[in-house]
Amino acid sequence: MSINVSPIEASYGLMSTSESETDFVHHIALFAALLCACIVIGHLLEESRWMNESITALAIGLGTGCVILLTSGGTSSHILEFKQEFFFIYLLPPIIFNAGFQVKKKRFFQNFTTITSFGAIGTLVSFAIISFGATRLFPKLDIGYLEMKDYLSLGAIFSATDSVCTLQVLNQEETPLLYSLVFGEGVVNDATSVVLFNAITKFDLSDMNTYTALKFAGNFLSLFVLSTFLGVLVGLVCSFTIRTLYFGRNSTDREVSLMILMAYLSYVLAEVFGLSGILTVFFCGIVMSHYAWHNVTINSQVTTKHAFATMSFIAEIFIFMYVGMDSLDVEKWKFVKDSPLQSFGASAVLLGLMMVGRACFVFPISIISNLTTNRMSNKIEFKQQVTVWWAGLMRGAVSVALAYKKFTGSDEQSIQPANALLITSTIIIVLFSTVVFGLLTKPIINLLLPQSSNVDHKQPSSPKSIMMPLLGHGPDVDAERREDETLQNTTNLQMLFNNPTNSIHHYWRTFDDAFMRPVFGGRGFISYVTGARDVALT
């Protein structure tokens, strides 16, 4: 067997280059069994004050890694080789699409300015501080030479937050503003950091001046706009097709298949055009839940809602389990053996920078947001600001995938010591932040927002599994309707005075009702073909 294989051959399969077909089936079986175990144990620990799904998956991964390490005589700790292409092509799209599909659109767009400030500007601030801090502090640790590009990549990698843990604790009904801020920031942050990371790796940053900086910014912006546009376009095409052809007449499965395939298509199309698949698929999800979802049969509505959430759920626990298993990889620790202090030093420095970086934008942006809002319900209190700050301290799957993409080449043999150190630091940070910060989240939030403690255990386990009564409940029908009524009780002028974002939202709704819904369908829109169905729905 040759080891001189092209890097791509083994990339999309989940396997290492040295295993046989039978081994592969064994490993898939073990992985499936572990995922089942993870779900069952996660369910049993549901009532626990401390645990959450991510920590359970990490712990199971670590445990399995130990067993494999012992049985294999210390040569290997994982059963499947994790390739970053696999993550970006198969695991990330369902997670992000589901985030867009289940987002409470009304809330999201009402707080649009604040959310994008947190997600986009905040990520940039975080990125700048981490990169700059690292360039100053890392040379003192003597960890070997790093290029400018490496520092910038580090900044992008560690500005990708993972707020799932906090979302599991927050109560969407009691603190709707806080929930939508944390959720929205998480999604925009994911997209921003990946776009930023890709821009950095593509761009030649060797001679940085005003011109290249401006070009970089322009590049970044056009990526943002074009990706969003593509996502909206694919979502609209899907809605229009389903509405015009009325698939439900013949088959529920065709509707569901078409939605799944179109969603995935939007992601790969973006990648083909060199755009950000994450942003595209996120907006595709929003548009689909706003139009297409209302054009399908009730069965398809229930199915898509839960099928997307399930895919996202499985992808998430898969990633955390893998991170747990991979954190014991002997190959990577071998490089660090001689200098364990440096690895922990680098991790500590990065953790510190992350905390400072977050503080540098959460509090200023909150204050500015409070100054521009007159509505009391939209003011972000200090305790809520601390919660937002805390929610973004965890690092998860995206950081790991980006770090792998950057610091492991196509060939495992060619890992530089400095790169190996950065990989191990990433693993340390992800493990530490997920486990330690994760375990502290429930107590801290109960301390900051004591009113939510009594309903804590009634919470659905995951933000994506909002338990909805079966009929007539869109991903956000209820919330929208309630706010529709509020909206109609205020005049346009009042609204413009009170909150400019709300007013923009109102004009959008008017436009939506007059032009978009008649063409693309949508909640409560009674069309000539789907009439009977929609009436039954509303």
Place this chain on the structure above:
Amino acid sequence: MSINVSPIEASYGLMSTSESETDFVHHIALFAALLCACIVIGHLLEESRWMNESITALAIGLGTGCVILLTSGGTSSHILEFKQEFFFIYLLPPIIFNAGFQVKKKRFFQNFTTITSFGAIGTLVSFAIISFGATRLFPKLDIGYLEMKDYLSLGAIFSATDSVCTLQVLNQEETPLLYSLVFGEGVVNDATSVVLFNAITKFDLSDMNTYTALKFAGNFLSLFVLSTFLGVLVGLVCSFTIRTLYFGRNSTDREVSLMILMAYLSYVLAEVFGLSGILTVFFCGIVMSHYAWHNVTINSQVTTKHAFATMSFIAEIFIFMYVGMDSLDVEKWKFVKDSPLQSFGASAVLLGLMMVGRACFVFPISIISNLTTNRMSNKIEFKQQVTVWWAGLMRGAVSVALAYKKFTGSDEQSIQPANALLITSTIIIVLFSTVVFGLLTKPIINLLLPQSSNVDHKQPSSPKSIMMPLLGHGPDVDAERREDETLQNTTNLQMLFNNPTNSIHHYWRTFDDAFMRPVFGGRGFISYVTGARDVALT
């Protein structure tokens, strides 16, 4: 780039060894777009008297293959490399699991004897006739030397039927017996032919005598029994877990995830133990729909029902599209170029043998079945026998996958001329039977069973997408209930006299109600935890 790669490296990815990462994303995008096109066109042609989904997918595959062939200058006709491992590990499990999950269990078990006779004994008869016929007729065609094993494999490959096309035309309500016979035979046939094929490839058949023949038969039987047992076991474990832990309390997604993962686990476990994954996952599907499905929330019921059907649907059109594309593969036709007559000759011989082989068991078994049944409604009329015979003439995905497994080695370079000829013959047979026989199916069945012609267009497109009203409808709740009533109006003795199978079914039901349902849950069983939910359901 080395061509000396181990066979497994490229097997599980969907890609050829010569393409780059960007190419791969392009190809996935194209494939996703084609699948979408296939669904939309299939829907538009729904009303057509002749077309069905398989033919549409084949045609689109052929068309795309032509375009790629022309644009690539005649070097390649497909965009993704189809590996049989990919088919058996990812595409087949959802198709078979869904078949088990959606099967009308009551009907299936009522006609169990006839169905297994058709599926198991019939497949063996078919296998024997095709193998024997080929050993006699192929030498006359002068296609090169074939081993005994090759002839036996051919027999197994071409006894795997594909009755989807006929099922799309049959009306489940009007001809329930016929529908369950065709459906049941298709599933048992899939399993039998794959088990047979694996037994042949594993077994040393060089010196065939009574002892090895008996050993072979024993091996075959134990595979059958053990695989079934494993499937039932995993299904029961899943049902018990979901029932005992009551996942729905916290999250619908966990229930759905667990069902999907356990189903897949049953398949890979069977492969790990060297059993037949197809049989295992089929019985796992039956047990899950009988117990586990009734233990989950209503949302999970709707979701699993349609999500499984959707996965199966996508896998099926994917396969047919690929077959269309692959049928233009220049590599394979190159070998045949010098002897086109032989390739078509071999195909014609095999087609003839298939038709004879089917006739040799459908009519005898039907007659025996009619003699042992007293119930008029269970008699198979002559016209229905012809329909059953016709339904099994199409060859599809399983044949292609088995042929690839047998006749392409791990290395494309090593294809023998005789093997290439058998591959092209397989493609010709699949194309011909799917398109020609497929197009003739609707007219022929309307001729044989004229009563069904008037409701033809109201039919759901796929047997898996039975449009059910939303609530309280299990995969087979209605049918079961109706027959429950019939059952209670007859005494045990009468039943035993009329139909022994029915009586066995009755005793099973008593046992099921007394021992199984209290432990594993099931339709209408009101448990202490799930009480409220089940009452609402019934």
